[in-house]
Amino acid sequence: MTCHELAQRINAIHPELPPAEVARLSLLILTQTTDTRELAEExxxxxxxxxxxxxxxxxADQHAAVADELEQLCNSGPISFxxxxxxxxxxxxxxxxxxxDLYTDQPALA
Known part of the structure; x- marks a missing residue:
């Protein structure tokens, strides 16, 4: 199954999803699936x-929490770590x- 075919299936199931969300889900599903033939079954x-x-x-939750911590860190004035x-x-x-790692399915350096 190609990304385009998967996007069409997702769009048929939930036509209210914005195109960017369909593309994001298609990419995430395909990177996490070893055998795309399995995706033929609903x-x-x-x-x-x-x-x-x-x-x-x-x-996204982790990112938001860390972004908030970093914002607080930046607003705390001159930093001596x-x-x-x-x-x-x-x-x-x-x-x-x-x-x-989530988007590329490749281990990152950190």
């Missing part, structure tokens, strides 16, 4: 969809790494 497609949506939501601030920066790098 039950398999829905399982893959739920898994991709869950992973994306979890990554404390161990806590270094952990915030390391978590930010790790979350960005997880997002890259």
């Amino acid at each position: 039950a398999s497609l829905m399982r893959a969809w739920k898994n991709a949506s869950f992973r994306l939501e979890a990554a 404390t161990p806590d601030q270094l952990w915030i920066l390391l978590r930010a790098v790790k979350v960005q790494s997880q997002l890259l």
Whole structure:
């Protein structure tokens, strides 16, 4: 199954989804599926969809939390890095790494 075919199936099931969301889901589902023939069955497609949506939501939540921590860190004035601030920066790098891994299905450096 190609990305275009998967996008058409997703769009047929949920025509209210914006094109960017259909493309995002198609990419995430395909990168997480070892045998795309399984996606021909609606039950398999829905399982893959739920898994991709869950992973994306979890990554988005982590990203939002880290972005808030980084914003607070930046607004705290001149920084002489404390161990806590270094952990915030390391978590930010790790979350960005997880997002890259989610979209590329390749382990990132962090």
